[in-house]
Amino acid sequence: xxxxxxxxxxxxxxxxxxxxxxxxxxxxxxxxxxxxxxxxxxxxxxxxxxxxxxxxxxxxxxxxxxxxxxxxxxxxxxxxxxxxxxxxxxxxxxxxxxxxxxxxxxxxxxxxxxxxxxxxxxxxxxxxxxxxxxxxxxxxxxxxxxxxxxxxxxxxxxxxxxxxxxxxxxxxxxxxxxxxxxxxxxxxxxxxxxxxxxxxxxxxxxxxxxxxxxxxxxxxxxxxxxxxxxxxxxxxxxxxxxxxxxxxxxxxxxxxxxxxxxxxxxxxxxxxxxxxxxxxxxxxxxxxxxxxxxxxxxxxxxxxxxxxxxxxxxxxxxxxxxxxxxxxxxxxxxxxxxxxxxxxxx
Ligand SMILES: *Cc1c(COP(=O)(O)O)cnc(C)c1O
Numbered sequence: 558x559x560x561x562x563x564x565x566x567x568x569x570x571x572x573x574x575x576x577x578x579x580x581x582x583x584x585x586x587x588x589x590x591x592x593x594x595x596x597x598x599x600x601x602x603x604x605x606x607x608x609x610x611x612x613x614x615x616x617x618x619x620x621x622x623x624x625x626x627x628x629x630x631x632x633x634x635x636x637x638x639x640x641x642x643x644x645x646x647x648x649x650x651x652x653x654x655x656x657x658x659x660x661x662x663x664x665x666x667x668x669x670x671x672x673x674x675x676x677x678x679x680x681x682x683x684x685x686x687x688x689x690x691x692x693x694x695x696x697x698x699x700x701x702x703x704x705x706x707x708x709x710x711x712x713x714x715x716x717x718x719x720x721x722x723x724x725x726x727x728x729x730x731x732x733x734x735x736x737x738x739x740x741x742x743x744x745x746x747x748x749x750x751x752x753x754x755x756x757x758x759x760x761x762x763x764x765x766x767x768x769x770x771x772x773x774x775x776x777x778x779x780x781x782x783x784x785x786x787x788x789x790x791x792x793x794x795x796x797x798x799x800x801x802x803x804x805x806x807x808x809x810x811x812x813x814x815x816x817x818x819x820x821x822x823x824x825x826x827x828x829x830x831x832x833x834x835x836x837x838x839x840x841x842x843x844x845x846x847x848x849x850x851x852x853x854x855x856x857x858x859x860x861x862x863x864x865x866x867x868x869x870x871x872x873x874x875x876x877x878x879x880x881x882x883x884x885x886x887x888x889x890x891x892x893x894x895x896x897x898x899x900x901x902x903x
Contacts, residue, residue, distance in 0.1 A: 568889050569869040573735075573764045573818070573845060573882035582767065582803040589802035593795050594620075595788075601798030605805050609772040612808065613757055614748035617780035619773045619787060620801055624649070624734050626792045627758035627771040629657045632698070634775075634782035635728045635756070638663035641694035643682055643727075645671045648702050650732055661790075665694045673841075675705030676714050679721045686725045696725070702732040703750060707822075707846030709739035712749060719753040729753065734760040734771075737812030738844040742819060747811075755779065759808075764815050764845055766883050767807035769800045818845040818881040821890060825879065828894045834901050847879040854901060862900035868893055 569575045578586070592598035602620050609618040621627045628650045636642055642658065644651045646668040650658065658664040667685050669677050677699075687693035699722050703710045722729040731754040733739070740747040751757045756775035761767035773783055787793055794800075826842040829835050829849060836850040851859060856872035863870050871878040879893075 567867050567869065568885065568893060570879045570881060570885060570893070571869050571871045573880045574762055575869075576766045576882050576884045578768045578803050579766065579806070579883075582806045585802040585806050586799050589798045591796040591798035594797045595793045595795060599796065599798040599801070601805070602801040605801040605808070606772065608805060609759065609808060610774055612747060612811070613751040613759065613774040615751065615757070615774040616777045617775065619780050619783050620797065620804065621771050621773060621787055622769065622792050622794065624732070624758060624760040624762075624771040625654045625657065626787065626790055627760075627773040628654060628700075628730075628732055629661065629790065630783040630786045630792075631730050631756045631758055631773055631775070631779075632658040632664055632700075633662045633786045634779050635698045635730060636662060636664045637697075639665075639694055640697040641665040641667050641687065642698040642700055642730075643667045643669060643677070643685060643696065644700045645669060645677055645702060645705070647671060647706075648700065648732065649734065650700055650702075667696070671705060674711070675702070675708035676710055676718075677701065679717055682718075683721055683725060686727065696727065698728045698730055700730045700732060701754075702734075703739045704735045704742075704844050704846075706841070706848065707735075707738075707844045708841055709742040709843055710750075712743060712745065715750060715753040728755045730755065731757045733757045735763055735844065738764055738815050738819070741812055741815040742844050761804040761807045764818060764882055765807035765810070765812060767800075767803045770804050772804070772808075814883055815845065817887075818883065818885070819843075821845075821885060821887055822847055822879075822881040824887070825881065825890045825893060828890060829897060832897060832901060835897075845881045847877075847881075849877045849879070850875050851877065859897075859900050862903075863896055866896040866899065868896045
């Protein structure tokens with residue numbers, strides 16, 4: 558029998574990337590009609606790209622192996638050698654993608670601190686747009702992230718960011734790895750977010766639950782350029798309809814099940830915040846992510862004690878990260894809380 562769920566007794570909330578494909582997804586993968594996507598004739602990939610473009614309200618979309626490659630294809634398509642992009646100091650594209658834009662694109666990043674709500678201060682953005690002068694890199698692109706550490710950016714902020722970008726003649730890219738979590742949180746169609754951006758990268762492999770893949774959405778021209786970069790980066794695959802089929806199942810759900818993940822995160826955060834050892838800012842638990850500082854116990858100790866009880870969590874510095882997802886059930890809230898109680902009592 559194929560394994561369709563997490564190994565029993567293990568609760569893995571390190572990330573929402575850990576979900577196992579559902580039996581519906583596996584069936585769709587088994588049944589997928591495929592071609593050779595490098596020749597552009599894999600019907601399942603084409604269908605996924607059409608669905609994604611339509612849902613995000615863009616002309617075209619490109620299926621890529623990862624969110625990292627999706628963001629990189631976007632940056633390489635928007636910017637050339639010697640151009641600059643403005644980005645958050647802790648943004649995934651800047652911090653967690655190996656410096657790909659600089660290494661492979663000779664694109665200079667201009668990082669700025671995020672404000673507590675996950676936005677970038679637009680006055681600061683405007684201030685660091687460089688004049689047209691040989692001393693400076695050419696500022697071309699503003700890159701935002703949504704959700705940013707689980708926070709959904711306010712819709713009116715997105716409109717202001719678009720206006721600022723237009724005024725400064727910048728393009729606007731969204732690392733929308735978790736854009737569906739943001740749309741569910743805000744109670745709006747995902748196009749209310751995507752419409753402000755020239756390009757949007759969406760992870761199928763996070764909360765949406767697909768095993769692999771991301772889609773980059775944008776104008777036909779931009780996606781044409783991105784397709785060329787994808788080939789160069791080694792991301793053009795062959796019978797990739799097999800994995801795209803799971804992506805279709807994932808994205809077609811429109812992230813509706815994410816409500817449940819957000820509710821579970823809320824309940825878990827509230828119950829963990831009762832512990833003296835935990836310091837959780839509940840106002841930033843907006844979607845499926847919980848960040849909690851530990852007051853008295855060390856992070857590695859707690860991570861290990863939780864692991865010994867079959868609960869996998871992430872920790873860095875003095876902070877724990879817990880992420881709910883479709884393989885985490887409402888009943889797991891109590892199990893995880895009880896495991897923390899034991900971890901804290903040594
Ligand atoms: C996960 C993630 C990515 C990259 O996705 P991978 O598929 O892991 O390469 C990009 N941006 C954000 C905000 C992410 O959380």
